[in-house]
Each structure stands twice: as C-alpha cells, then as structure tokens.
Amino acid sequence: MTHPRDTFDARARDAHRAALDALSPGVRAQLRRRTRLALAGEAAGRDSRVAAPRWGWIAAPAMALALAFALPRPGAEDTAPSAPVAVAPASEMELAAPLEQDPDFYLWLASADAVALAANRR
Amino acid sequence: MKHATLALSLLLLAGGALPVASAQDKAATAAAAQLPAWEQLTDAQRTLLLAPLRERWNSRPADRARMLAHAQRWQEMTPEQRQRARHGMHRWEKMDPEHREQMRALFSKMRDMDREERKALRAQWRAMTPEQRKAWVEQNAPRSED
Numbered sequence: 001m002t003h004p005r006d007t008f009d010a011r012a013r014d015a016h017r018a019a020l021d022a023l024s025p026g027v028r029a030q031l032r033r034r035t036r037l038a039l040a041g042e043a044a045g046r047d048s049r050v051a052a053p054r055w056g057w058i059a060a061p062a063m064a065l066a067l068a069f070a071l072p073r074p075g076a077e078d079t080a081p082s083a084p085v086a087v088a089p090a091s092e093m094e095l096a097a098p099l100e101q102d103p104d105f106y107l108w109l110a111s112a113d114a115v116a117l118a119a120n121r122r
Numbered sequence: 123m124k125h126a127t128l129a130l131s132l133l134l135l136a137g138g139a140l141p142v143a144s145a146q147d148k149a150a151t152a153a154a155a156q157l158p159a160w161e162q163l164t165d166a167q168r169t170l171l172l173a174p175l176r177e178r179w180n181s182r183p184a185d186r187a188r189m190l191a192h193a194q195r196w197q198e199m200t201p202e203q204r205q206r207a208r209h210g211m212h213r214w215e216k217m218d219p220e221h222r223e224q225m226r227a228l229f230s231k232m233r234d235m236d237r238e239e240r241k242a243l244r245a246q247w248r249a250m251t252p253e254q255r256k257a258w259v260e261q262n263a264p265r266s267e268d
Binding site for chain 1: 203
C-alpha cells in the first residue's frame with residue numbers, strides 16, 4: 001500500500017524534475033552556482049560573518065522555488081504539490097549527471113567528429 | 123554491489139564532474155581542500171555524500187539498469203578516456219535541447235560507421251540546411267535514450 005505522503009513526494013519530485021528539464025543549460029548552471037555559493041556562504045559565514053553569502057543562502061532556494069512554480073512543465077497536468085521539494089535536489093541532478101548518458105556518448109562528444117559537427121551548427 | 127559500483131564511479135568522476143570553481147567559489151574550495159580523501163571519511167559522511175544518488179536511484183526505478191550500466195562503463199574506461207568523457211559531459215551540459223538531439227542522433231548513427239562513412243556523413247551534415255538537419259534528426263533519432 002502506498003502511503004499518501006509517498007505519492008505526494010513522488011509527484012512533487014516529478015514536478016520538480018519537469019521544472020528543471022524545462023530550464024536552459026545556462027539557467028541550470030546559474031542555479032547550481034548559486035547553490036554552491038549559498039553552501040559556501042553558510043560555512044564562511046560562521047567565521048567572517050559576512051552578510052552577502054547569507055543572502056545567497058536565501059536566494060538559491062527561493063529562486064528554485066520560483067522556477068518550479070513559474071515555468072511550464074511538459075506533461076504535468078496537476079501543479080499543486082510541487083513546491084515543497086523544489087528547494088534541495090539540485091545536487092541530485094548534478095551528482096547523477098555522469099550516469100544519465102552513455103559514457104561512450106560523452107567520450108564521443110569530445111572527439112574530433114563531434115567537435116567538427118558542432119562547429120558546423122547553423 | 124550496486125552501491126559499491128556506483129560509489130566507485132562517483133569517486134572516479136569526482137575530480138571532473140562538478141563545474142570548475144570560479145573566483146567566487148574560493149571559500150568553498152579552500153574549505154574543501156581541508157577535507158580528507160574518501161577513505162578517511164566517516165561512514166556518516168559517505169552516506170551524506172551519496173544521499174543525492176540514493177535519492178535518484180530510489181525515485182527512478184526504471185533508470186536503475188541504465189545507471190548501473192553507465193557506472194560499469196565508467197569503471198572500464200582508462201583514466202585518459204574518463205578525462206575526455208568528462209570533457210564531453212561538460213560540452214553536453216552547455217548544449218541547448220535542439221543541439222542535444224542532433225548530437226544524440228549523430229552519435230547513434232556514427233558509432234557503427236567506419237572512418238570513411240563518418241567522413242561522408244560529416245560532409246553531408248555540413249551541406250544540409252537547418253530544415254534538412256531537423257528532418258535528418260527526426261529520421262535518425264536513437265531508439266532508446268542511449
């Protein structure tokens with residue numbers, strides 16, 4: 001039997017994943033960078049008590065939440081339960097990235113063939 | 123076993139999987155430099171570090187076989203291959219969705235070609251208009267995600 005909370009979590013994760021998939025690589029990189037900065041700020045703030053990183057700590061999850069709400073989610077019919085989980089799992093995407101595609105595909109992307117094909121992009 | 127394979131793959135990737143630190147990341151980099159190697163971490167720290175992967179593994183059962191196969195392939199690669207693959211992965215991360223589809227279709231087609239055939243396809247691709255490329259990608263889309 002599936003607990004209602006499990007269903008809620010699963011739907012929220014799906015919605016979050018769809019929201020992330022809808023982002024451009026540039027925006028995703030910016031989100032990752034802000035998350036890293038926020039985490040770094042949390043550590044640095046203990047010593048230096050610099051205010052800026054704390055704003056980063058607040059801004060990164062807020063930005064993720066805003067994107068999760070605001071962007072269209074392909075295939076997502078219901079939108080209600082997506083918000084609470086949108087804050088954290090950016091690192092999940094980042095950590096699992098090497099396993100997302102065939103490593104031989106990544107290897108090929110660095111090849112002369114792939115570089116030449118990409119250079120001819122119109 | 124699965125966890126060991128995945129964990130080892132992540133270790134192999136740790137040097138290159140994450141984006142290069144900018145000047146703004148210096149505080150984080152300095153803090154990271156004080157942390158010990160994986161073997162010196164506590165079990166709790168290792169569990170904490172692997173939590174995102176565990177989350178991914180548990181939340182997407184349909185992807186498990188693929189993730190495991192990819193982890194095993196990373197392990198089979200030589201260090202030099204892994205370095206180049208990481209470079210390719212960073213290129214992939216910067217591509218827009220349309221470019222990704224193109225590259226996936228081209229890889230799917232080219233991986234079984236010999237040198238001359240690849241050369242011919244490169245020339246064919248170079249001569250195509252954007253519309254022709256789009257049609258080619260649709261006709262040659264890989265059957266699975268790989």
